Amino acid sequence: MSDDPSSGEEGAPEGGPESTVRARALSWLDRLAEASATERLLISTSALVLSVVIGFFLVLAAGRMTTCDAAATTYLGVGFCYDPITVYDKLFLGAFGNLLANPLNGQFATTLSEATVLVFTGLAVAVAFRAGVFNIGGQGQMVLGALATAVIVFAVSPLVSGVVGTLLLVPFGLLVGAVVGGVYGAIPGALKAYADANEVITTIMLNFVATSVALYLVQDHFKDPESFANQTRTLPEYALFPKLVFPERASVSLYATAFAVVLALAIAYLLTRTSVGYDIRTSGLQPDAAEYGGVDAARTVVTSMALSGAIAGLGGAVYALMVLGNFQTGVPDYGFDGITVSILAGNNPVGVLGAALLFGVLKSGSIVVDVSTSVPPELVGVLRGLIVLFVAMPEFFRMIGKRLNLGDGVDGRGPAATDGGESE
The missing domain is CATH 1.10.3470 (ABC transporter involved in vitamin B12 uptake, BtuC)
Known part of the structure; x- marks a missing residue:
């Protein structure tokens, strides 16, 4: 075996930015895989909020690039053809209809x-x-x-x-x-x-x-x-x-x-x-x-x-x-x-x-947005996809992390049975 110090010690990680990035990525996946149910709920909620925020600006941008007779909303003195607040109100709350007036309404x-x-x-x-x-x-x-x-x-x-x-x-x-x-x-x-x-x-x-x-x-x-x-x-x-x-x-x-x-x-x-x-x-x-x-x-x-x-x-x-x-x-x-x-x-x-x-x-809710607003169905589809993508990605990466970290076995406490007895 060579005594050259440049050869490095046996078992030492190889240097370079690529190995550092890989190590950090694996560490992040491992941490995500072991996240508790509360942490996962917070992560999913944060992802949902982030998707709504990004969608908010997407609706504004689409409304700015569209011509209309009268602006649906105004922000900072600028008129927009689509109102993101109305869109999200119809998308989420519209799916339940008017529960107070009629709990058995058709939309619900x-x-x-x-x-x-x-x-x-x-x-x-x-x-x-x-x-x-x-x-x-x-x-x-x-x-x-x-x-x-x-x-x-x-x-x-x-x-x-x-x-x-x-x-x-x-x-x-x-x-x-x-x-x-x-x-x-x-x-x-x-x-x-x-x-x-x-x-x-x-x-x-x-x-x-x-x-x-x-x-x-x-x-x-x-x-x-x-x-x-x-x-x-x-x-x-x-x-x-x-x-x-x-x-x-x-x-x-x-x-x-x-x-x-x-x-x-x-x-x-x-x-x-x-x-x-x-x-x-x-x-x-x-x-x-x-x-x-x-x-x-x-x-x-x-x-x-x-x-x-x-x-x-x-x-x-x-x-x-x-x-x-x-x-x-x-x-x-x-x-x-x-x-x-x-x-x-x-x-x-x-x-x-x-x-x-x-x-x-x-x-x-997408049906309600299509019927009650002038927002094109394609934009509604983008908003839906954005929400699903952001909420699903943490769980998707968590699944990858669990696949990469199987050392604890399946005993009801390892990767197979986290989250209070429910795995994955």
Whole structure:
């Protein structure tokens, strides 16, 4: 070994600005990965405020570059065509309508409806992420779950009626959606486990397959002959989720919302308090160590993808039984939005509830901004994207930090189970 002092001591870090920047970045990621629930809440709140501030100036800039008959607001003696305060008021508070005058108003119902469906797709993505696989196929699993629910429930609905029909058909429809979504989710899981196929590619491809198959089946086999739209026959009222306190025309049911909340809590319990959840978490964090410890990695991948697909299929069933009352082609991108919801929640099943509500508020509030202001929809989309990006980025980097710092293992106190027992 050379005695040249310039060679440096063994184990000493290499000099240079690049190594310093890298060390600082890793230290920052490590600190972020170990942040407590309170710290993460403060970080997300700060990111939300920062996104609103930046959006405020974006709205002003857009309003300054736009011509209008009369300025909507004036700052420092300068007129602007768009008022950022009005925009954010409509975006956030408009999503709830006038709760004081009418707690059951249609806008609040729309917000709850969006949030309820997004809970299912967000949970579906979170379960797969926790197992170390990426289920980008929630959209396809949801579409097939919704179609199967609408078709099969309609076929058996003449056998029962009334309250008994509701008590039997709604759970049956949920079961159908879960089974179909689970089977469709298990396909890319098996390809990943036994053929080493990239699950991102296979799930994306299967999304297109599901959409095309649904379009073919509805057009050629299950289309409502009395409708010009590509949709199945309308389910009888007793086969749908009861609206409970909301008017019949509302697209939300508190029963479905309560079911979504219970499911989120059940998934959190499954992941943190059962042996199946332990296998899923260890396979996601340390696959080699998990397999060395006796966990069947291939079976865990298939199980987690099947569970993820089943939850997405449940979302499709809820969409058919609560929102539509049948199946229609052109299902909104709830499956892809679920990816954002899961990241916002840090893949925490309980956090998905809050993230889904935020996303539902933004989607519903965007409608209010489009209808009640002259702000172009493209600018509203930018504001929504800005909020989601800023709030999601800390959690995204925290996930990276947890992947890079796995030395503490999975024992309920290390990276797998921070935040008071809930990991990620």
